[in-house]
Amino acid sequence: MNQLLSCSIPLTATFRAGDILAFHGRDPQAVSERITANTLQKGMVWRGQAACLSVFFQPEQAEVQLLIDGAADDGDSQAAFDAMAYRMLGLTQDIEVFEAQYRDHPLLGALISQQAGLRVPLTATPFEALTWAITGQQISVGAAVSIRRRLILAADIRHSGGLFCSPEASQIAGLSEQTLRQAGFSLSKAQTLATLVELVEQKQLPLDAWVQKLPVEEARAALEAIRGIGPWTVNYTMLRGFGWLDGSLHGDVAVRKALQMLLGQTEKINEKDAKIWLEEFSPFRALVGAHLWSSLSKLA
Template structure:
C-alpha cells in the first residue's frame, strides 16, 4: 500500500483551549485509536473505506495538521480539521450574551473559548452515543475500544480506526455482543446501520446541510434511540449547539452543584433551566460537563 500525506498550518484563536481538545482524545488510556501527548493528538479515521491518520501538532497559537493514508491526497483536510477542533462554533457570541448572567457568568469566565470537539464522522458520534446510554463513561470507553479492536481497521502509526458503517455491518451479532453491547444497543446499532445503508439516514448529506429538527425526528424514530442519544449525537457529530441535554446525569449533577441545590435536579427542572440559553443549550451543557472534567463526555 502506498501512503500519501498532506499538511497544512492553521492559526488558532487566542482563546483556543488546546488542553481540552487533547483531553477529549485522551479518554482511553490504551491509545488504540488516538495517541496523545502534551502537544499533539494523532487519531485514526476512515476515509473512503480506507483507514488513515490525522495528526494535530500544537505550537503556541499555531497548529500543524497532517493526514496520512492511501487516500490522503483527496482528503478535505482543512474542512475536517476545523470541524474537529470546533473552530466554527459561535462561542464568542454565546459568552458575550451570558457573561454577566447571575448564575453562569462566573462559570463562563473560568473557561473562555470553550468549544465542543467533534467526532470524526456523524456515524462515530451516533455509535458513541448509543454505546454510552445509561452506563458510566469508563464502561463506555471500554466497549468503544473493544468495538474498534473487533473491526481491526489498521491505520498508519500503529493505530486502529473507528469503523465505518460498512465495517460494522460486516461484524456478526455475536462479535458485537462480545464487545459489551447489550442486546437492546445491538438492535439500535443495526437499525442505525440499516437506515444509513438504505438512504433513509443520509448522515453525510446532513453534515453538509444540517437540519437539526429533521435529523432529530428521523433518528428518534429508530428503536433504542431516545432524545438524549439524538441530542448528544447532534452536538458531537453535527456541530449543533442547541440540543437539550437535560436527561444527562452529569449535566444535572453539575447543575445542582452550580446552583447549590440540596439535591440533584430532575430532568424537567434541568430542561426548563437550559431553555433560557437557546440556541446554545448544548454548549451550556458542555460548560457544566467541564466543571468536573476537561474532556467533556
C-alpha cells in the same frame, strides 16, 4: 501509494488545546488515539481507507495532517479534510457570541469567566459520534470507553502507523450480533447499532450530507424513529458529530449534577427542571451543557 493531506489552522492565543486532547485521550490503552502534551494522533477511516489523523498544536496554530493508506482522492478530498479539521477543533462554533451574551449572567457568568474560550471537541465523523452516543447510553464513561475499544478491536482496521481505526458503518456491517455482544453491547444496543448501520448503508441516513447543512428537525425525526434512540442520543450526536449547540442535554446525569452544584441545591435536579432551566439559553443549550461538564472535571 499513501496519500497525505495537510492544512495549517490559525488559533487564538487563548485556544484551549487541552480540551481537544482530553476528549480524544479518554482511553488509557490508546488503541486508536495517541496523545502527548501537544499532539493528537487518531486512527480513522477516510473514504474506505485506513488513515491516521495528526494534530500538532503550536502557539496560535494547529498543523493537521491525514496520512491515508492508499489513494483516496476523488477531487474534493482537500476541501473535505479542511472542513473536518475545523469542525473537530470546534472552530465553527459561535462561542464569542455566546460569551458576550451571557458573561454577566448571575450564575453562568462565573463559569464562562473561569472557562473562557471553551469549545466542544467533535468526533471526526457524525457516525463516530452516533456510535459513541449509543454506546454510552445509561452507563459510565469508563464502561463506554471499554466497549468502544472492544468494538474498534473487533472491526480490526489498522493503519500502517499502528493505530486501530474507529470503524464506519460498512465495517460494523460485517460484525455479527454475537460479536457486538462480546464487545459489551447489550442486546438492545446491538440491535440499535445494526439498524443504524443498515440505514446508513442504504443512504436512508445521509449523515455525511447533513454535515454540510444540518436539517435539525428532519435529522431528529429520522434518528428518533430508530428503536433505541431517544432525545439524549440525538442531541449528543448533533453536538459531538455536527457542532450543533442548541440540543438540550437535560437528560444527561452529569449535566444535572453540575447544575445542582451551580444552583447550590441539596436535592437532585430532575430532567424536567433541568430542561426548563436550560431553555433560557437557546440557541446555546448544548454549549451550556458543555460548560457544566467542564465544571465537574475541575473537581475530579
